[in-house]
Amino acid sequence: xxxxxxxxxxxxxxxVLRDKNKELKKEIERLKxxxxxxxxxxxxxMDKEKQKEYxxxxxxxxxxxxxxxxxxxxxxxxxxxxxxxxQMTMYLTKQKTALNGEEIAQLFNxxxxxxxxxxxxxxxxxxxxxxxxxxxxxxNLNVLV
Numbered sequence: 443x444x445x446x447x448x449x450x451x452x453x454x455x456x457x458v459l460r461d462k463n464k465e466l467k468k469e470i471e472r473l474k475x476x477x478x479x480x481x482x483x484x485x486x487x488m489d490k491e492k493q494k495e496y497x498x499x500x501x502x503x504x505x506x507x508x509x510x511x512x513x514x515x516x517x518x519x520x521x522x523x524x525x526x527x528x529q530m531t532m533y534l535t536k537q538k539t540a541l542n543g544e545e546i547a548q549l550f551n552x553x554x555x556x557x558x559x560x561x562x563x564x565x566x567x568x569x570x571x572x573x574x575x576x577x578x579x580x581x582n583l584n585v586l587v
Contacts, residue, residue: 477584493539497549500538501531503586507579516551528552529560534583536561 488496505512508527515528528550535546536557543561547554567576 488539490541490545493541494545494549497531497535497539497541497546500534500587501550504531504534504583507583507586529563530579530583532557532560533564534580534587538587 501515502512504527505515508523508530510524510527514521514524515531517524532546532550532552535541535549536543541549543554543557546552547557550557564576564580567573568580570576
């Protein structure tokens with residue numbers, strides 16, 4: 443009888459933890475939304491030239507984060523680390539500025555479809571619930587930029 447009671451209590455504790463986890467996830471999402479709104483307010487006040495300068499700052503910080511040179515990111519080189527840094531730069535630029543795909547493409551010497559592909563690729567990796575690497579990178583980069 444005691445084993446049944448222990449099992450039941452353990453199941454109740456697990457259920458309580460699940461509920462708390464759901465609440466915590468909701469709160470984290472709410473805080474992310476607030477942060478995004480704050481960042482958007484900041485960039486809305488910038489004119490296009492300031493936003494382009496900010497995009498270059500983002501690119502430089504992403505390069506430092508992934509330990510590559512800015513010139514490598516701007517080149518045609520397609521190594522895995524450089525490609526990831528390039529895609530992350532385009533994704534963050536789109537998230538943190540009001541620049542459109544064409545403007546981002548011009549800024550980084552790429553085609554508009556490359557920018558769209560990069561953004562889509564990072565979004566796809568963010569939805570992968572089995573790999574938190576990109577989520578961690580974005581969190582860390584958001585702190586830096």
